[in-house]
Amino acid sequence: MLVVQKPPECVSAQSGELHVYIIFYMDNYMEITMHPKCSSYHIDSIPPNMTRPRRMQPYRTRYFLKQALFAALFGIAGAAPVMASPLQLPAIIEPSSQEHHVGKVIFVELVTPDLAAAKQFYAGLFGWTFRDIQAGGTEYAEASLDGRPVAGLIHRDVLAGKHRQPAWLSFIAVKDVDAAKEIALQHGAKVLFEPHSIPDRGREAVFADPQGAIFAVLASSSGDPPDVLAAPGEWIWSSLITTDPDDDAAFYQALFDYEVYELPADEGAQHLMLASDNYARASANTLPANRPNMHPHWLNFVRVEDAVKMTAKLVALGGRVLVEPRVDRHGGKVAIVADPQGAPFGLLEWPDTESKEVTK
Numbered sequence: 001m002l003v004v005q006k007p008p009e010c011v012s013a014q015s016g017e018l019h020v021y022i023i024f025y026m027d028n029y030m031e032i033t034m035h036p037k038c039s040s041y042h043i044d045s046i047p048p049n050m051t052r053p054r055r056m057q058p059y060r061t062r063y064f065l066k067q068a069l070f071a072a073l074f075g076i077a078g079a080a081p082v083m084a085s086p087l088q089l090p091a092i093i094e095p096s097s098q099e100h101h102v103g104k105v106i107f108v109e110l111v112t113p114d115l116a117a118a119k120q121f122y123a124g125l126f127g128w129t130f131r132d133i134q135a136g137g138t139e140y141a142e143a144s145l146d147g148r149p150v151a152g153l154i155h156r157d158v159l160a161g162k163h164r165q166p167a168w169l170s171f172i173a174v175k176d177v178d179a180a181k182e183i184a185l186q187h188g189a190k191v192l193f194e195p196h197s198i199p200d201r202g203r204e205a206v207f208a209d210p211q212g213a214i215f216a217v218l219a220s221s222s223g224d225p226p227d228v229l230a231a232p233g234e235w236i237w238s239s240l241i242t243t244d245p246d247d248d249a250a251f252y253q254a255l256f257d258y259e260v261y262e263l264p265a266d267e268g269a270q271h272l273m274l275a276s277d278n279y280a281r282a283s284a285n286t287l288p289a290n291r292p293n294m295h296p297h298w299l300n301f302v303r304v305e306d307a308v309k310m311t312a313k314l315v316a317l318g319g320r321v322l323v324e325p326r327v328d329r330h331g332g333k334v335a336i337v338a339d340p341q342g343a344p345f346g347l348l349e350w351p352d353t354e355s356k357e358v359t360k
Contacts, residue, residue, distance in 0.1 A: 092218075108170055113155070170216065171216045188210035304348065306349065331351065
């Protein structure tokens with residue numbers, strides 16, 4: 001496995017100064033306060049078709065809310081719902097199916113202060129097309145590739161005097177959102193947005209895991225996407241970058257009934273694979289050792305045919321390369337980039353001959 005750590009340029013700030021980021025979701029917001037720091041990005045490789053992985057023994061739970069860490073890293077002030085009218089979003093799957101894959105990242109949504117610019121950027125980069133939806137003052141765009149929904153984009157203005165960090169939010173499949181909330185709370189998570197239903201979309205909620213990484217769960221009313229290899233321009237992988245991969249993997253195992261496999265990693269780091277239905281879903285990785293104050297987060301990757309060419313295209317469209325393309329274990333290249341508004345995501349080459357099925 002190749003691990004690449006490369007801090008992007010950052011601007012120095014006065015010691016003790018706090019940066020406040022406002023992350024919006026639908027018509028709610030949460031305020032996140034953290035100490036200034038340079039970010040660093042961690043690239044992990046996707047496990048190829050595996051043989052005889054060393055499966056970790058079921059975790060003996062050490063679930064507790066790490067109040068000091070959570071407060072220091074996130075300081076979440078709460079959510080302020082101002083829903084004017086229900087937002088009706090398109091279904092995840094059309095036509096609907098009875099297929100369900102608990103633990104799979106089935107959708108992602110971008111919260112951005114410039115929806116028009118984001119649409120132009122992603123259309124130019126991946127060939128996505130968009131369908132605009134408005135309800136209750138909310139501007140939403142459904143992104144599609146070859147007629148298949150791939151993402152949602154939500155517009156949110158920057159509050160005056162606030163730093164704004166656009167971000168992609170991962171939606172992980174569950175059967176019962178309310179049951180997932182109870183399990184999440186029992187094992188140290190924090191509820192950021194309570195379970196709520198959206199016509200045609202399903203029922204969803206947003207949580208912060210015990211280490212502070214933000215994610216959403218969704219019980220899709222139209223079913224989940226099938227387990228087929230993502231096409232170029234579609235999301236292919238998700239990585240959790242966290243302070244304690246063991247603890248966080250235990251949390252997600254309790255929530256999604258993952259099987260957890262330990263893979264080779266650099267000394268002092270961990271690289272865990274999370275699987276369900278005999279299919280690799282995501283990985284949990286150690287935060288870079290040289291950036292102990294970096295907050296835990298989820299990072300999603302889009303499949304591309306040529307990471308080097310795509311990073312050049314991204315820069316030409318106004319994006320930024322955070323980690324240059326590097327060869328990973330399956331022979332392709334992987335890079336971490338950001339769109340013109342600063343939302344980070346990954347680019348990953350993946351050969352058609354490789355599978356994410358897990359051989360026990």
